[in-house]
Amino acid sequence: MALPLYVDTRTSVSNPQAKHEAGRDDRERIGQKSKDEQTHGPTMLATARKSITKVERHAISVASRSTVSFATYFNAFPAAYWRQWTEVESVRLTVEVKGSANVNVFRSTVRGSFRRVASKRDVDGTAEFDISLKSFGDGGWLWFDLDTGSTPAEILSAVWSVDESLARRRGTAAVSITTFNRPDDCVAQMRLFAGSPDLLDVLDTLMIVDQGTQLVSEAAGYDDAAAALGDKFRIMRQPNLGGSGGFARGMYEGTRSTDADYVMLLDDDVVVETEGIVRAVTFADFCRTDTIVGGHMLNLYERSVLHSYGESVNLYRTMWHPVEESLESFDFNVKALRSDATLHRRVDVAYNGWWMCLIPRAAIERIGLSLPVFIKWDDAEYGLRASAHGIPTVSLPGAAVWHMPWTEKDDRLDWQAYYHQRNRWLVGLLYSPYRSGGALPRESFLSDLKHLLTLQYSPVAMRVQALEDVLSGPGHLHDTLEQRAAEMRHLHASYSDGQVIRDIAAYPVVLRRKPTRKGTVASAPASRVNWVMRAAVSAARNYLKPSGRWDRPEARVASDQVRWWRVAGLDAALVSTADGTGATVYKRDRREYRRLLRRSRQLHLELVRRWDDLAKEYRRALTDVTSPQAWEQTFGIDPTPRP
Numbered sequence: 001m002a003l004p005l006y007v008d009t010r011t012s013v014s015n016p017q018a019k020h021e022a023g024r025d026d027r028e029r030i031g032q033k034s035k036d037e038q039t040h041g042p043t044m045l046a047t048a049r050k051s052i053t054k055v056e057r058h059a060i061s062v063a064s065r066s067t068v069s070f071a072t073y074f075n076a077f078p079a080a081y082w083r084q085w086t087e088v089e090s091v092r093l094t095v096e097v098k099g100s101a102n103v104n105v106f107r108s109t110v111r112g113s114f115r116r117v118a119s120k121r122d123v124d125g126t127a128e129f130d131i132s133l134k135s136f137g138d139g140g141w142l143w144f145d146l147d148t149g150s151t152p153a154e155i156l157s158a159v160w161s162v163d164e165s166l167a168r169r170r171g172t173a174a175v176s177i178t179t180f181n182r183p184d185d186c187v188a189q190m191r192l193f194a195g196s197p198d199l200l201d202v203l204d205t206l207m208i209v210d211q212g213t214q215l216v217s218e219a220a221g222y223d224d225a226a227a228a229l230g231d232k233f234r235i236m237r238q239p240n241l242g243g244s245g246g247f248a249r250g251m252y253e254g255t256r257s258t259d260a261d262y263v264m265l266l267d268d269d270v271v272v273e274t275e276g277i278v279r280a281v282t283f284a285d286f287c288r289t290d291t292i293v294g295g296h297m298l299n300l301y302e303r304s305v306l307h308s309y310g311e312s313v314n315l316y317r318t319m320w321h322p323v324e325e326s327l328e329s330f331d332f333n334v335k336a337l338r339s340d341a342t343l344h345r346r347v348d349v350a351y352n353g354w355w356m357c358l359i360p361r362a363a364i365e366r367i368g369l370s371l372p373v374f375i376k377w378d379d380a381e382y383g384l385r386a387s388a389h390g391i392p393t394v395s396l397p398g399a400a401v402w403h404m405p406w407t408e409k410d411d412r413l414d415w416q417a418y419y420h421q422r423n424r425w426l427v428g429l430l431y432s433p434y435r436s437g438g439a440l441p442r443e444s445f446l447s448d449l450k451h452l453l454t455l456q457y458s459p460v461a462m463r464v465q466a467l468e469d470v471l472s473g474p475g476h477l478h479d480t481l482e483q484r485a486a487e488m489r490h491l492h493a494s495y496s497d498g499q500v501i502r503d504i505a506a507y508p509v510v511l512r513r514k515p516t517r518k519g520t521v522a523s524a525p526a527s528r529v530n531w532v533m534r535a536a537v538s539a540a541r542n543y544l545k546p547s548g549r550w551d552r553p554e555a556r557v558a559s560d561q562v563r564w565w566r567v568a569g570l571d572a573a574l575v576s577t578a579d580g581t582g583a584t585v586y587k588r589d590r591r592e593y594r595r596l597l598r599r600s601r602q603l604h605l606e607l608v609r610r611w612d613d614l615a616k617e618y619r620r621a622l623t624d625v626t627s628p629q630a631w632e633q634t635f636g637i638d639p640t641p642r643p
Contacts, residue, residue, distance in 0.1 A: 004304045004332040007060060008069040009051050053152065061154045062101070062146060070158070071106065071114075071143040071338045073306065074273065077160045078397040079107070080346040083136040085394055086286040088162045093129045093144060099153030100124045101146050105131065110139030112341025122149075139345040141337070141397075167285045171261030172204040173358060175277070176250020178243055179268035181212035183219035186268055190225035190233065196274040200232065202281045204260035207253055208235045208268075209246040238635055239482050242374030247354060248631050251369045255361050256628070262361060265354045267403060271300060272356075276399035280358045283396055290360040291392050292383065294352020295399040304333035307405045310347035310395045313380055316438040318428035320380055323347045329405075349395045351383020356401045363391050368626030372477045372634065374485055375416065377423035384431045385622070410559065410578035414498070415488040417459040422466035425607070429470070429618045436611045441604050448600040452593050453538050453564040455573065455586035458495035460596045462488050467603040471610070474621035478634050497575075500582040507583060510574055511552045522566050538568035542593040553585055 051066030062068055070076060082088050095103050102121045108114040120127045131142060146155060175193070179186050186208055193199060193206050206229060210216050217235060226233050234257075238249060247265045254263035262284060264277065280293045287293070299305035309330070310323035322328050326342050337343055357379065367389050371381050383393045412420055421444070428437045444463075451460045465488070469476050492498035501507060525531035553574040557566060567573055571588045607614070624630055632639055 003055070004336075005073045005298070006070075006075055007052065007055075008072050008336050008338070009066075010069075010336055054154075059154060059156050062148050062152060064148050064150055064152045067145060067147050069143065069145045069336075069338070071141070071145070071336065073332060073337065073400070074275070074398055075158070076141040076143040076337060076398075079133050079136040079142045080110070080139045080344075081283075081394060081396060082162070082286070083133045084346060085288065085291060085392070086162075086283070087166050087288060088286060089134060090130055090132050090162070091142065092161045093131065093142070093158070094161065095123070095127045095144065095146075095158045096156040097123045097125065097127065097146075097153055098156055099148070099151055101148045101153035103127050103129075104145045104147065105129050105142065106145065107131070107136075107142050108140045108338075108344045110137075110345050112344040114338060141344060143337075162286065168287070169261055169285050171281055171285050172202050172259070173262040173264045173277070173281050174205045174207060174250070174254035174258045174260035175203065175264045175266055176207045176209060176247060176254060177266050177268050178209045178246025178250065179212060179216060180240055180246075181214040182268045183212075183214050183216040183222070186210075186216045187219045187221045187225050189266075189268070189272065190229060191221070192272060192274065193232075194225060194228035198278050199274040202278055203232055205254075205258045206233050207250055209249045210235060210237045211240040211242075211246055240485070241372075241481055241634065242485065243354065244370040244373050244375065244378040245481060245634070247378070248370040248372070249635060251359070251364050252628055252631055252635070255364050260361065262358050263364060264356070264358045267355045267401070270355055270401035270403045272401050273399075276356070276401065277358075280356075280396060280399045283394070283399075284358055284360065287394075289390075289392070290362045291394055292352065292360070292363065292386055293358040293399070294349075294393060294395045295356035295401055296395060296397065297353060297355055297405070298400050298402045299329070300402040300404045302331070303402060304331055306330040306332065306400075307403070307407075308353065309343075309397075310349040311353065311380070312350040313384060313427070313431075315428075315432050316434055317443060318424055318432055318437065318440045319443075320377075323349055329407075347395065349383070349393055350387065351380045352393050352395050354379040355403045356399070360391075363389075367391070368623060369628060369631050371426070371622075371626055372481050372631070373423045373426065374419055374481060376419040377427050381423075381427050381430065384427065385626075388431070413456060413459050413578075415462065415485065415492045417492075418462040418466045418484070418488045421463040422469055425467065425470045426618065429611070429615045430622060432615075436608045441608050445600060445604045449535070449539075449597070450564045452542075452597055453535065453568045454562060455567055455570070455588055456497050457589060457592050457596060458492045458498040460600065461491055461495065464596060464599050464603060465491070467600075467607060470614070471603065471606060473614075474618050474625055477625050478630060481634060496587045497584050500577055500584055502582040507574060508553055508585060510554065510556050512554045513571070522569060524563065524565060534565055534568075538564070541568070542588070542590045551587075556583075 051063050051068060052060060053063050054061035077091060093105060100122050103119065103123050104116050105118040106114050107117045117131060118129045177186060177189060190206065193203065208216055216222060236249060250265060251263050254260055262281060276295050280295060284291055284293045296306060297308040299307045306327065307329055308322065309327040311320055312323045313320050324342055324347055363386060367385050370378050386393060428440045432438055448460050448463060469480065525534055553572045554570045556574045559576045559578045562575055567586060573586045574583050575586050576583050
């Protein structure tokens with residue numbers, strides 16, 4: 001268990017706004033101590049954990065003369081989100097205590113300041129608190145702390161509840177997991193669902209769309225897990241149509257073959273906090289209108305780290321980005337919820353990643369299924385499409401899964417480079433309000449140039465194919481969905497930079513032909529002028545007759561050090577892969593450089609020239625290509641009648 005996500009035992013946590021509120025009542029601060037004592041790191045946390053003597057799923061035992069706080073990611077109440085998106089105006093906290101303890105309820109503001117709003121002393125039994133949500137317009141959480149005296153105490157349960165009559169429905173979800181050759185992960189998910197009574201209460205059906213060759217149905221433990229789920233489980237096989245094809249099938253079956261009010265899309269390789277799914281469904285039930293409710297991403301390898309808190313899209317650049325960059329990779333083991341003001345501001349998003357995303361049935365029936373793009377940008381496009389139809393997306397704090405962070409890989413350089421490029425342009429054509437796509441054409445061409453200067457020819461070859469497909473029109477989306485990935489893998493592997501050497505003993509010997517300038521490694525350009533001059537000189541190398549053949553790598557470059565200005569001066573380099581499992585050899589190929597640069601320039605100019613016509617064409621076709629009827633043909637199935 002990543003304990004800091006559930007309970008905070010730090011006895012000294014500073015109020016982010018305390019320095020601005022020196023005149024306020026000291027009761028509005030928790031454990032204010034000297035600067036030297038206000039330590040939030042792992043050492044203090046490890047020491048303070050001695051105040052907890054036992055932790056269970058719904059209960060916790062606290063030692064005497066201790067304070068524990070539930071101002072944590074999973075146990076604080078995200079009041080601002082309930083205030084903004086539902087009709088709920090108050091929430092009730094019910095805490096059942098065995099022994100004797102003080103229960104103090106706190107609230108925070110959008111600025112991160114917090115104060116006590118209610119308390120009960122010497123509680124031995126049940127304590128209830130009703131708290132208004134009217135002042136949580138832009139941000140703020142609610143939480144409670146428990147203080148023990150001379151004797152220990154146990155929290156038997158603690159529940160946040162709202163008036164059930166305000167719910168628009170009491171819904172259920174069909175959860176769809178798309179998988180490719182992860183049978184053991186899927187069986188683990190099946191067991192988790194089957195063993196979670198609270199989750200089963202809101203589960204209509206768990207659906208697995210198996211697109212792999214290592215079948216889930218043949219994995220150890222599958223039969224027992226399927227039997228435990230009974231009629232709440234269904235598995236489907238289909239060709240590998242990527243994440244978008246698998247999730248489109250989940251949307252299709254969830255709305256055609258179940259009675260579920262929602263379809264939840266869930267990655268196969270996540271670790272699920274089942275309570276998060278229950279919360280997402282419950283929150284959606286109370287939303288004023290049909291709302292997409294997504295979960296956050298926590299780091300699978302560092303369990304206390306919040307990796308993604310909210311995503312948006314800059315339509316001038318047609319590029320996704322975190323809504324709040326300071327919250328990327330936020331470690332609750334180092335810093336508490338109470339001590340970071342940014343976490344207390346409500347974050348409004350453009351979309352939610354499909355690692356965990358709950359979509360209302362009504363939304364799917366209204367705007368269609370996933371765009372047939374295999375992988376990349378399908379979740380962002382769907383959020384933008386929903387917004388265009390007046391359907392909001394909320395990334396709900398307290399609903400999350402643990403997933404491998406995208407920082408652990410660089411799929412812009414492998415076969416997925418095609419999908420990064422093509423699908424970014426598709427989203428731009430569909431939604432960008434800017435003339436000729438704003439900054440997209442310029443950034444796209446410069447990315448090609450940077451790859452070429454870095455001796456990364458395979459990504460540019462795939463990106464060129466992507467632009468050719470975009471120019472061919474929307475008809476290619478379904479037509480190429482099943483085979484394009486294999487073609488890109490083959491194209492990638494045809495270049496030296498796409499051929500990974502796994503055996504370290506087989507790495508070619510690094511031998512520098514000429515010594516480096518002044519014995520130093522090339523550094524980043526110091527100014528824009530310097531950037532342009534060095535890029536021009538580097539580009540010119542590809543138009544000059546080489547002084548001689550040189551097959552050996554001149555340097556070994558770590559994956560995190562690969563920059564065009566680091567590699568452009570070399571004729572060959574041994575470069576580590578981002579996942580650390582091997583290396584590839586980058587080799588200068590002047591002829592290929594010139595061919596790809598010329599073709600990239602031609603395609604970008606044509607896309608700019610035809611932007612308006614292409615945008616109209618793709619926007620007109622959007623309803624058709626995302627329709628159940630179009631997907632039925634791609635799935636190769638007969639139309640399924642509604643239940």
